[in-house]
Amino acid sequence: MTDATGERARPAKGGGWFNAHGLVLRVVAFLTIALMPIGLIAIYQTAEFQRETLRRSELSLLALTAQAGAPVEQTIERAFGVAEALGVVIDELDDPASCSSYLDRYIEGRRLYALIGLVDPDGIMRCSSHDVPLDMRDTRIWEQMSLSPDAIVTLNQRDEVADEPVINVASPIERDGEFRGYVQLAIPQRRIAAPVGPAEADRKPVQLVTYNELGEVLTLQNPDRPLETLLPEGFDLREKTGLRAVAASGRSPEGEQLVYAVTPLVTGTVFELGIWPASGAFASPLLPSLFPILMWAASLLVAYYAIHRLVIRHVRRLGRSMRRFGTSRQLPQQGSTGDMSRELREIEGEFVQMAGNILQDEARLEDQLRERGILLKEVHHRVKNNLQLISSIMSMQMRRTPDATTREILSRLQDRVLGLATIHRTLYESQDVGRVNAARLLREIVAQQSGASSPRPEMTTRLDLEDLELLPDQAVPLSLLTSEALANALANAAPDAEGAVWVSVSMRAEAGGMVRIEIANSAGAAPQGHEEASGKGPRAQGLGMNLIQAFAAQLGGPSETLHEGNVYRLSTAFPVREMQYDPQDY
Template sequence: MSARPALPRRALKPRLATQLIVVLSIAILPLGLISVYQTNKVLQERQSLSESALLQRTQQAVGESREVIRSAISSAETLAVQISALQSSGDTCSAVMSEVVDRSETFAFAGYRDNARGLICASRDVIANTESPLDALPEIDQRSESVLMRPLEFLGGIATFSVTVPVIDEGRFVGTVWIAVPVSALNGALSQAGENVNLVLFKTDGDIIATEDYTENRRSVLPADYSLQDLAASGRQTFRGESREGETRDFAVSPIVSGQVFVLGSWMPQGRGIQMPIFEQALALYFPFAMWAITIGVAYVGVHRLVIRHVRRLRSWMRLYASGGYDDLGDARLDDAPEELEVMADAFRAMTRRLSEQDRRREEDLQEKTVLLREVHHRVKNNLQLISSMMNMQIRATNSAEAQRLLRRVQDRVMALSAIHRYLYLARKLSMLRADKLLEDIIQQLVIVGTLDESGQQIKVATELDPVEINPDQSVPLSLLATEAAMNAVKYCGVNADGEAWINIALKSQDDGNLCLSIVNSRASADDDAATDDASSTGLGSRLIKSFATQLNGTLETEDLPDRFELHVVFPMAWHEAREDAV
């Protein structure tokens, strides 16, 4: 028997939901990248605006102090232009310097220093009270035309902030105009900036010019991680950090005098400040993923509601119909399905109606053919019984014993055929027949008849029939073979040494898929007649038995022993042949 070829495994294909996620992910990817880019740009612009706003607030807070410094610079520059006309008269120069100081509420000193002759003129009451600092003013490079800032000059015991401007005459450096501003004026202006800010004015070298609280703790408001030199070198900037007091502050650095004086504003963080919150940074990063997840979720819900659930419903209908659960799905409906799926459902329902109608017609045709076939078997059985009755009448009318015996043998064969058709008429399934029940009816009738017609001795009949099935094509030769063998067994059955006459009939199913019909009868030790007409002779019964065994595609074996005669026929089962044909 050849092995059945293995069915190819169905390749696993991605589900509709998986394909949908992949397609939508590819479609949304450009939008996600654009969203990330635009979100980052917006956040950067917002941070830039926050930094600009903080710088602007710092510039506004230091506005008064900036005006004081710029006023001193402007006044010094103006005096530097007019000094050539004033230096010819020392009294006039000093008067002008005094007038400049008197008109300004913030100036403490104004004077002019000639590099060759020292201090030429100054505001009144200052020269007499000033000692070394006036002479200690360093030499100014003649090539320099920049504004110089000198903090913490003490004039008359007052801490001042000095502004020096070089005087250039016909391209030559001739002296310096010097204006001193009390540090207290700057400190007072800084203290009025507000409670949420600490302001510090400092130079590029890190020297503090003025603070709100100009004490030994004036550097406590500075950032802990940066020096004033570094901040001056970096220029205009904003950042968030900790002060030297350990407080988290927003810092802003902006120049007041380009390249010389800077302001440091230390602000209490308000709201979002200049640093983007962590959740907004996370939002900028995860917003595209959230948009992707929401889009996939909405699309999946939509596709599931519009397509997937209806497809699953159709699949359940198909499985139910294939399993025989529904004969007609005409009442099955989809819930709010799209038109395309509803058309598919209508086509499936129409197909089931056509198949159900074809099944019904086929069932009616099969039932009609079965009825006709049963009727054929019934009529054949009746005809065979009629023939048997006619032969029985002929037997009674015949005086010859030999003729009666021959007619009775023919009658037994006819009755065996009649038994087959009677069984087919009464059977619930015509495709397969129970061989044990068929043989039991035939053999019982033949044994009883044979016993009555022969010597009249009582024969013990034992049967052992397995419940096996055969097809109708095997039923006729098997029944006729069993009839001939049973008639021979009845005819030649004898009383053995134990004084008993017996017949054993068996139908067994073997492990190799074959059936074995065995008929064994007892024999008398001196029964010469049995030896002359057994299954191995050339009589009609022997020839019929061999012919029927050949029709069963089986093998015939006989064994003649002194006390018994055995007949064995081995033939294949019908279902075994059908299975081999299928394979």
């Protein structure tokens, strides 16, 4: 197959993945478009599943955190219940001594609290389980009491209300809209159980912390892990005192990925912070997001394998068979077609049948061409024989003719007939009857003319002939022109200035597809003997020169003569024809 420029088309190089016009790349593109809606749905569902998983993990951690802080919550809630109950009846005890005695007996019965007392609005605890008034105005809890009459939970170190760290729980007392003070309970920190995480090994927290609304730490589950080494930068407990339980991931100062779950224990007063390892808590969003990509890649891999095995492999094999047939005319071998599709089998079958038809047509054409060549050679051989027969008849006639002029004319005519016979002998002896080796033809003509003209012994013949292939339509007038010009040169050669007598014939290819033939002979100082153009001399009164001009016109170029010094030249330049016959005629 040829393209618009006439050159043979070559198969595109490059693998299926890298060729922009390859089948694999196009199938991948269309398959990607086809899978895009499914991929988008998968990405959306994966994102929804991820959000639901995160929400469930968050709720699970919040529930575990609240469960771990249940003992602290129960202790503080019970303390608030006691404070509210005492706030109702403690006003009935007007006598501070009776009030203190009552509270002391209450503590002895419970053995949970380090101190119970009534703090007046002026900051003096006149009724307490210690039997002595206490000035609370210099304590940390009074700082909160003096701000607003709200429930208070705070941590006091020793020497303020007890000899050990205590958690103070204060509940305000109001009567008829009038603030009457606080009921304060001091719970030893050692008596409040620290938050305890779940027993499962894969769900243990890193740290559990309870704190109040001011961000003060009340209890700590793992004293070996300081809180400042676990909280990320910018994490403030005072800001984590909302009414809703929340969870968020972050990175500790040491670079550990953690999850921080905050849940309120006592509304608005006590909160719990659970710090959990991120692994197993929040699933990584990267892996589920890879599922659509992996599905797309797997689909492309399966598609590529299927197309390569079912289509591309067979198409490439068929292409190799076509190229092998185009170069060596070798019929493709019928391979295994068990996994070849019906359509490709039909294409291969059509190609094999077409290749067989081409080989049959080529064989038939070769037979016809061989027969044609044989017939042409036979024609040329018979024409050569007939021309030789005519030459023999002319020889017989010359021997019977007494007139010398007539014999000379018949001899010249015989030379022309023998020149034609030489052309036809060369044609039937050549391998290609459509081409003639012009150099070989001219050598035979020169040899024939030299022998027939009986040149003088001192005459030399010079040949400078280039091997050129010419069509018979050009070889015939070329040989006749050379024969006529050589006959004149042999007849009119004269000694030159050095006394040498010679004749030369040259043929050379020139630029532009031209060929120049030149016949020269030595001559004297004046052009004598070449009277053909003027009508003088022994030869047919200018017939030779007229024939030379006619043969030059048939070749396609006029002849030129030049007498320069002691040399006479006749030359003709003509173009070489490329084709003798039109292939459409056959």
